[in-house]
Amino acid sequence: MARPVGSQVTVRMIAAEAGVSIATVSRVMSGQARVAPGTQERVRSAAERLGATPPARRGSAEGAVFVRCPYVLTDYFGVIVSSIAEALDVHGRRLVLSAGDAARERSVLPGLAADPAVGGALLILPPEPGPELEALRGQGLPFVVVDPRTPLPGDIASVSAAHLAGARDVTAHLAGLGHRRIGVIGGPAEWLACQARLAGHRSALADVGVLHAPELLRSIEPTADWGYVAARELLELPERPTALVAFNDKAAVGALRAAYERGLRVPEDLSITGFDDTDLGRSTVPRLTTVRQPVQEMGRMAVSLLMRLLDGQAVDTLHVELATQLVVRDSTGPAPG
Template identity: 55%
Template sequence: MKQGDVPGQGTARGRGRVTVRAIAAETGLSIATVSRVINAQGQVSEDTRRRVHEAIDGLGGHAPATRPRLPKTGLPVLVRCPYKLSDYFGALVTAVAEALHTAGRQVMLDVGDSRVDVPVLRDLPTARATSGAILILPPEPAEDLRFLQTRRYPLVVVDPRTPVPRGVVSIASAHTAGARAVTGHLLDLGHRRIGFVSGFEDWLSGSDRLAGHLAALSEAGLLSDPRLHHYGEPAIHTGLRAGRDLLDLPDRPTAIACFNDKIAVGVVQAAAERGLHVPTDLSVTGFDDSEISRATTPLLTTVRQPLDEMGRIAVTMLVRLMERQALEALHLELATELIVRGSTGPVPVRS
């Protein structure tokens, strides 16, 4: 029997408890969202709450029993994120830490870009200071992850930087699908010459997003022009540099899709330097739906990643590993959402 399933589900009112899975199927909501409503955890809209309770009534039962809060005992969970905690990373670490607190687990943080070259993983199985680890975009080589796996040390990788070894549990956003959707949006607006500014070439998320971009172009019968692809640190200065290069081409792009919102801001700045207006002269898109995407003029069209849900599910997977429970899947991709705002418009008409 799966967690959250309670015997006695019936079709007549009052015959027993319905299951979380049945409620999710009835409402079209995720199991995680249904669980949040039932356990009164996290923020959910009143409409979502109403749908869940109406589904429980319609299925002829009452809500599943809420899960007891675990006592805060035992060794803490290591949360390693060796990057500056701004925007994307800050939101992920917060989501993971809050989910661990909700699960009754203590947290040991190893964060900040000064920690990127500090070797910690190989000591984890013998240090006996932690019960498991959540590794966010780990910079360590696959051999270190494989070492932890062979020592049966519980770990979950969130947003892998490189492909994880077979059998290592991981969770990420659907990077390819998200990039495909945003490039498809630009194609629907009539754009055919579309630049793409990616992050680091060796990041899995960057290669996946480029793959999604190229797939959308291919579906439209377009060949990729290598001159329209740029790479670099996912920061504003990369967008500024790449934007200048792209917009100085004799046949400049009419739209530029970016690896993240920070790069997109740099591209917008490069356009302004050249007297170009967004989106009248140039459409620009970001990725992440970070706060900066809602602080630009115009607001950025972007792709929203479900960071809160990623954090919660990562914790759920880790707890199951620590309790030696089986997982239904070792690798999960969570759906992204295209958010259309003011930075994209129809392809400009050039005289």
């Protein structure tokens, strides 16, 4: 197959030339051992005919680990990055950190694989769309996604909490207290975690014969201010909810403020729950019932997966979900009669 002079060889072109899938080309280019030798030879031959040579996997002794966390390093994100740094130190790996809101505006993934100083990467809740992550995978750079924002292809490694199970547990807790009209202050609708938690919420309601009412859902940026706005809207409904489940502890704090302004007692008049189990949730009055995410373990597990990829080991389970734990405190109680 001839190609125009100066044009770039893409993974899609190599896949078409070799008669295999794009995912197979990505695996061959990144050096995964799961591809049959004959198929590897077909892909490499196709790449050579097109004038491209698949990059070899970097060795475990080469390059720093690039950690991208395009958010302010407070509570949730700060704990993840700290646990990653500690785990990388145990492995003797140098860390290069790109963090903060300003990092969100910089396009770093396209040139990351070409940086000789970088051996692998850990991407925390990456805002980049799926095709950019697939392109990075196809360039042969080992990386792991921590808490994916959107669904990932099967050959991209990731670590997250069991969002569906955690949300199901907290809603089942409220349902067991007699709550049936439960408002949901969710995160952005396109986030994978938000979709999973809404599914868990609906599942727990279905167990007690209740359908989730659309008017009881608000999708927000999960901050205390937006949690306050969403809670105020829900509490102004003609038939207000008897409980609110918030996307995180920050949003739940905003809901506590909205309840206070309306003169509602928590939990006597209104139950409120959070998610994450941060220090913030343990400092409110009343203290928040919430769902504990294994945030430190997420960071450590991500490093463990990346080390295996860097060492060329086969990884059978690329998408790892870590168990959550319901933590019952003072902000939930029986549904008001």
